[in-house]
Amino acid sequence: MGEYKTTRLDELFGAVSDGTRRAILARLAQSDARVTELASAFPISLNSTSKHIRILERAGLVTRSVQGREHVLSLNAGPMAEAAEWIEFYRRFWEDRLAALEAFVIKKRGTDQHRSKKQ
Amino acid sequence: MGEYKTTRLDELFGAVSDGTRRAILARLAQSDARVTELASAFPISLNSTSKHIRILERAGLVTRSVQGREHVLSLNAGPMAEAAEWIEFYRRFWEDRLAALEAFVIKKRGTDQHRSKKQ
DNA sequence: TCTACATTAACCCTTATGGGTGAATATAAA
């Protein structure tokens, strides 16, 4: 029955889990752009682009400034901080694991050398 | 027509865009666990848990070791590195933007003080 | 006012997701 609760992280990670949307973010990192400009940069319809933009807006990654009939989109990378923090925990977990493995290998190598000495 | 291409980042971000799956990862960061153990920790069925695990496996975040009739799941945070790298670009983008804003405010403050001196 | 342009809204279609139940499979244990 859908999800019990949608959090910011859900929307954030969900937003960036699509290649087209990541490409839109990359484009906006260069400069602001209008909807049509973004649409012409990708092999999808204007309408589809509009939907992707809405999802990015919901996640807080893109802000819109309406100037007359033109909608100018800007990248707002602020919410990425929370995602970065979440991922950082696992990145460290992984580094620690690698370090432990390395320590194990070094220790084992020592043991092997010891054993070969005995032979 | 679905997506033209599913990349590792799609699967990675898609996998962690669900709260239950993030909770499973957090649980596995403590210690390995069987499917049933994970299922009993969350208010969803065993079957649903199994599906979440499969999605985490597809993303490479969880590995499975079948021992007889028990399936032991382990966290593999390795793939997080790519996601961390991707996010880092935007985190820096944001920091630079903040720094630029701060510089602007400081400069403006100077201008204001200059103006008030003139008055 | 009439026309052209920018964007969204309202639909349709297909696939994936998140949830469920009940059956099937595989292994451990009696």
Added chain:
DNA sequence: TTTATATTCACCCATAAGGGTTAATGTAGA
């Protein structure tokens, strides 16, 4: 061999996503 346990498979259901097309809206300009 029979039974119990662990997990998945095969379905059903509802919703959301990603894509499309064709209006509808809103604004700039002639």
